[in-house]
Amino acid sequence: MKILMASSEAVPFAKTGGLADAVSALSIALAKLGHEVCIVMPRYYCVNRNDLRLLEGALGVHTGGGEIWSAVYTADLPGSPPKNPVRVFFIDHEGFFGRDGIYGTPSEPDFLDNPRRFAFLCRAVFQLCRKTGWYPDILHAHDWPAALTPVFLKYGERDFPDGEFARTLSVLTIHNLGYQGIYRKDDFYCTRLSWDVFYNAGFDDWNMMNLLKAGISTADKLNTVSPNYAAETCSAAHGFRLDGVLRYRREDYRGILNGIDTSVWNPKTDKYIPQTYSTEDMSGKAAAKEELRQKFNLPPGENVPIVGMVTRLTGQKGVGELFGPAYGSAWSICRDMNLQFVLIGTGEAWCENELRSLSGRLSNFKAHIGYSEEESHLIEAGSDFFLMPSRYEPCGLNQMYSLAYGTLPVVRNTGGLADTVENFNQETGAGTGFMFDDLTPQAVYNTVGWAIWAYYNRRRQIEAMRIRGMKQDFSWTKSAKKYTEMYEEMRKNSLPPGKPAPEQNQGAGF
Ligand code: ADP
Numbered sequence: 001m002k003i004l005m006a007s008s009e010a011v012p013f014a015k016t017g018g019l020a021d022a023v024s025a026l027s028i029a030l031a032k033l034g035h036e037v038c039i040v041m042p043r044y045y046c047v048n049r050n051d052l053r054l055l056e057g058a059l060g061v062h063t064g065g066g067e068i069w070s071a072v073y074t075a076d077l078p079g080s081p082p083k084n085p086v087r088v089f090f091i092d093h094e095g096f097f098g099r100d101g102i103y104g105t106p107s108e109p110d111f112l113d114n115p116r117r118f119a120f121l122c123r124a125v126f127q128l129c130r131k132t133g134w135y136p137d138i139l140h141a142h143d144w145p146a147a148l149t150p151v152f153l154k155y156g157e158r159d160f161p162d163g164e165f166a167r168t169l170s171v172l173t174i175h176n177l178g179y180q181g182i183y184r185k186d187d188f189y190c191t192r193l194s195w196d197v198f199y200n201a202g203f204d205d206w207n208m209m210n211l212l213k214a215g216i217s218t219a220d221k222l223n224t225v226s227p228n229y230a231a232e233t234c235s236a237a238h239g240f241r242l243d244g245v246l247r248y249r250r251e252d253y254r255g256i257l258n259g260i261d262t263s264v265w266n267p268k269t270d271k272y273i274p275q276t277y278s279t280e281d282m283s284g285k286a287a288a289k290e291e292l293r294q295k296f297n298l299p300p301g302e303n304v305p306i307v308g309m310v311t312r313l314t315g316q317k318g319v320g321e322l323f324g325p326a327y328g329s330a331w332s333i334c335r336d337m338n339l340q341f342v343l344i345g346t347g348e349a350w351c352e353n354e355l356r357s358l359s360g361r362l363s364n365f366k367a368h369i370g371y372s373e374e375e376s377h378l379i380e381a382g383s384d385f386f387l388m389p390s391r392y393e394p395c396g397l398n399q400m401y402s403l404a405y406g407t408l409p410v411v412r413n414t415g416g417l418a419d420t421v422e423n424f425n426q427e428t429g430a431g432t433g434f435m436f437d438d439l440t441p442q443a444v445y446n447t448v449g450w451a452i453w454a455y456y457n458r459r460r461q462i463e464a465m466r467i468r469g470m471k472q473d474f475s476w477t478k479s480a481k482k483y484t485e486m487y488e489e490m491r492k493n494s495l496p497p498g499k500p501a502p503e504q505n506q507g508a509g510f
């Protein structure tokens with residue numbers, strides 16, 4: 001199949017969170033299964049043009065303000081199979097993407113012209129196909145920035161029975177329902193759609209324009225990144241006001257668990273840790289723990305457990321319950337328990353300040369404010385426990401990285417965390433981590449306390465859990481097969497019975 005991924009992020013080019021990991025790793029896994037895959041994304045300022053090839057000729061893209069011209073750069077996605085590489089196309093426009101920040105900057109967290117920037121990206125996807133002569137069987141959009149692509153496909157691009165996109169089907173993957181792309185209705189002009197589409201395609205959201213809602217209403221199939229989150233989002237508690245639309249589309253909506261990129265997140269080959277390790281020889285884990293202590297200036301203490309965190313500092317991740325001044329439990333966790341706590345993260349200013357303050361006041365707590373691949377690998381490998389008290393979690397990658405590194409996750413029983421971690425049973429020794437239901441400072445305190453108690457008192461069970469976690473299969477191949485099944489199902493159901501699909505993809509290829 002020919003699959004086009006439309007996304008605002010993809011590693012290693014631009015990343016703010018797990019979306020970037022998921023898009024690239026899924027594309028690679030699909031290419032390994034033999035599909036032809038490309039990714040279309042903006043060329044942000046941070047993507048160096050010198051590493052890319054310029055495609056000949058410019059792309060004319062119609063947006064509300066008239067036709068805008070853009071250059072297109074291309075590169076092979078690192079890590080993709082050499083015989084069938086994933087091609088990345090970068091839509092280049094200085095005015096829209098030649099600035100710091102992907103969606104915004106600390107002083108302007110959501111750029112005012114975001115609807116225009118991402119409407120431009122979504123329109124450019126279709127023009128790019130025309131330019132290259134390569135038309136996808138599946139147009140796969142990720143999150144609100146790409147959510148206009150299924151809308152454009154349904155309202156306009158697929159209108160002509162013999163047109164180039166007549167047989168293209170669309171999928172929208174929801175990585176995080178908390179971000180919907182809600183803008184003023186006045187911005188609807190940038191879609192170049194007529195006002196009847198505003199209502200028919202589901203843009204309307206209490207007199208605002210909701211891009212994700214329009215994508216959910218129009219895509220041929222929908223999915224999110226874990227089965228449990230798919231079920232949760234159909235309820236008012238987790239639906240972020242879109243549970244009604246999701247329930248309406250339940251037949252076309254499913255959960256497919258993300259995987260992890262085992263070429264990057266693998267203790268047997270990890271280049272960021274001092275000594276690699278495996279279930280047969282865990283000595284490298286102790287070496288990583290020692291290096292982690294040194295890097296974070298923690299006092300020596302061989303037998304003291306380390307609790308680690310790598311996270312965006314935002315309400316979704318439960319940072320209020322942990323670090324909220326006066327009520328968060330991190331202070332009492334570090335004061336009352338014989339442990340060390342390390343964290344790396346960036347995000348909301350109040351939280352960054354609180355972390356700096358805690359690092360100064362507590363000798364067993366150290367936080368680095370910033371973003372570092374290297375330190376995130378070291379925390380995964382060197383910690384004994386990994387804390388993820390998420391308010392909600394569509395899938396979560398870090399708890400899967402933790403399991404692969406023999407680091408026991410301490411997580412809230414929600415979303416993808418519930419699908420990937422099994423709670424410790426201290427009678428039988430079963431389980432792969434420690435879980436709690438309600439997100440309260442007290443519950444986080446108690447569950448970390450339980451894990452630390454087990455560390456000191458149930459050593460054999462803890463070691464057995466580590467090995468159990470490391471043996472789990474979270475490879476993307478499994479997920480990519482599930483996506484393929486979904487694509488195939490769609491294609492089968494969309495063909496008129498008895499008639500074979502016409503060979504429409506006769507383009508020049510890329
Ligand atoms: P989300 O996408 O909601 O932030 P995930 O667990 O799916 O959560 O993915 C987060 C990804 O971002 C992981 O790959 C994690 O290692 C990475 N990450 C988050 N913050 C940092 C940081 N400060 N430094 C390095 N990596 C980070």
Ligand code: GLC
Binds near residue numbers: 017018225
């Ligand atoms: C989002 C979610 C996270 C998920 C990631 C990749 O950022 O918050 O849970 O793992 O997307 O799908």
